[in-house]
Amino acid sequence: MGGTEQNRQPGGRPTSKDVARLAGVSHTAVSFVFNGRAEGNLSPATQERIRQAADRLGYRPDPVARGLRRRRTAVIGLVTDEIATSPFAGRLLRGAMETAWDSEHLVLTVDSGGDPAKEDAAVAELLDRRVDGIIYAAMSLRRVRVPEGLHRIHSVLANCVPEDDSLPAVIPAERAGGRTAARLLLDEGHRRVAMVGGQDDMASADRLRGFRDALRAEGITVPKEWVVRSGGEINSGYEGALRVLDGIAADRRPTGIFCYNDRVAAGVLHAATRLGIAVPEELSVVGYDDQEHMAAYLTPALTTVALPHRAMGEAAARLLLDSIDTGRTSPATVRRLACPVISRASVGPAPSR
Numbered sequence: 359m360g361g362t363e364q365n366r367q368p369g370g371r372p373t374s375k376d377v378a379r380l381a382g383v384s385h386t387a388v389s390f391v392f393n394g395r396a397e398g399n400l401s402p403a404t405q406e407r408i409r410q411a412a413d414r415l416g417y418r419p420d421p422v423a424r425g426l427r428r429r430r431t432a433v434i435g436l437v438t439d440e441i442a443t444s445p446f447a448g449r450l451l452r453g454a455m456e457t458a459w460d461s462e463h464l465v466l467t468v469d470s471g472g473d474p475a476k477e478d479a480a481v482a483e484l485l486d487r488r489v490d491g492i493i494y495a496a497m498s499l500r501r502v503r504v505p506e507g508l509h510r511i512h513s514v515l516a517n518c519v520p521e522d523d524s525l526p527a528v529i530p531a532e533r534a535g536g537r538t539a540a541r542l543l544l545d546e547g548h549r550r551v552a553m554v555g556g557q558d559d560m561a562s563a564d565r566l567r568g569f570r571d572a573l574r575a576e577g578i579t580v581p582k583e584w585v586v587r588s589g590g591e592i593n594s595g596y597e598g599a600l601r602v603l604d605g606i607a608a609d610r611r612p613t614g615i616f617c618y619n620d621r622v623a624a625g626v627l628h629a630a631t632r633l634g635i636a637v638p639e640e641l642s643v644v645g646y647d648d649q650e651h652m653a654a655y656l657t658p659a660l661t662t663v664a665l666p667h668r669a670m671g672e673a674a675a676r677l678l679l680d681s682i683d684t685g686r687t688s689p690a691t692v693r694r695l696a697c698p699v700i701s702r703a704s705v706g707p708a709p710s711r
Contacts, residue, residue, distance in 0.1 A: 373417070374389065374450045375634040376415055376417065379415065391405055392412075398456040404426075404594075409605070431489060431490055432462055433487070433489045434489055434490055434678060434679075435464050435466050435484035435491070436494075437477060437494050437495070438494070438495040438497065440496075446650075450516060450517070450664035451467065452668060453671025454674075455675075456671045457675035458675050459463075466484065466487070478505050481506065481508055491512035492508060492511055493515075493678055494508060495516040495517055495673065496574070496673075498708060499518060500518055500560055501520070501560070502518045502560060503519045507524075511685065514583055514677050515527040515528070516529075519692055521695055526603045526677060526693070528692075529693070529694055530666055530670070530697050531695060534568060535663045536566060536567060536568025538570070539616045541697065546642060546707045546708055549619070551580065552612040553580070553589060553616045554594075554599055554615055556587040556590070557589060584612060590619055590621060590622060591622070594618075594621075595625025596626070598623070599625065599626040599629035602615070603633055608628055609642070614708070617644060617645050618646060619647045620648065620652055620660060621678050622645070624656055637704055642706055643705070643707075645663070646663045646697075647662065648664035653700070658684075659703045661702045663699055663700070666695045666696065666698070674692060680707060
């Protein structure tokens, strides 16, 4: 047999004692290395010898035993309302899971389907499993009722804010995103701009406020009829675009349209094609969300403002893990993350007419 097998205890999985024997050190020295206490107690050479022995044996610390020593489980819960249906859920989940994994935590995910009773039951189940903390995530920005039980453990909200302002939250900077979208058009010389789409929600209101902020700073007022709150789907964009473009002379219609989201933008592009209006030569179109498998494949490819779903997952997990590590409850503040521009082909200089 090779050295690895000779130094491994019967039963298969190598133990810290196996590592100690192979490295020629005490069991305590191995514990120091894998519990983060090696600095100041062991020389760098000894630490390296222990890690090499662990690599040879395929040794990994037992997370259950380590959790018992620390009174932790190294698991965090993630409760959300629409994992199964939202096109953005995967990004948020990946951000949270990879951040947790980097800190040697797993994420246990529960989809409530938006049912408050199921949310309360999910949180209760996670508490029974003694998770170290919980992220509650919504797939559309809104104020939410805090599920029962979240105040009994370290908790952070993602893409939503609590109705009672009782917990920390990480959300997109939607108003700043609206300003960014407007600037994409203003910087290309557009002065006749419209906004199409939107619903009765926080995101719509904040994006419109930001859009108007940027235009007001340039002394531009958007005519009331050029703000069309038609909804959030492709047909909403199509119908909204017809209202601001159809039958209007080229020198009087908008030269740029900011869309509530990428689905609305797809409808606007379809309407422009039907009306024989070239994009971006005669009309520039800006979307919002950077919807995967969609925005980049429209014709022309859509310039859009991305929602930072992955960054939200990362930031929420980091905030939660920091709270767990320090044992201190995070202040109930709202952290807003920037919405980056994804430049493609649907925005061009304003036509000269």
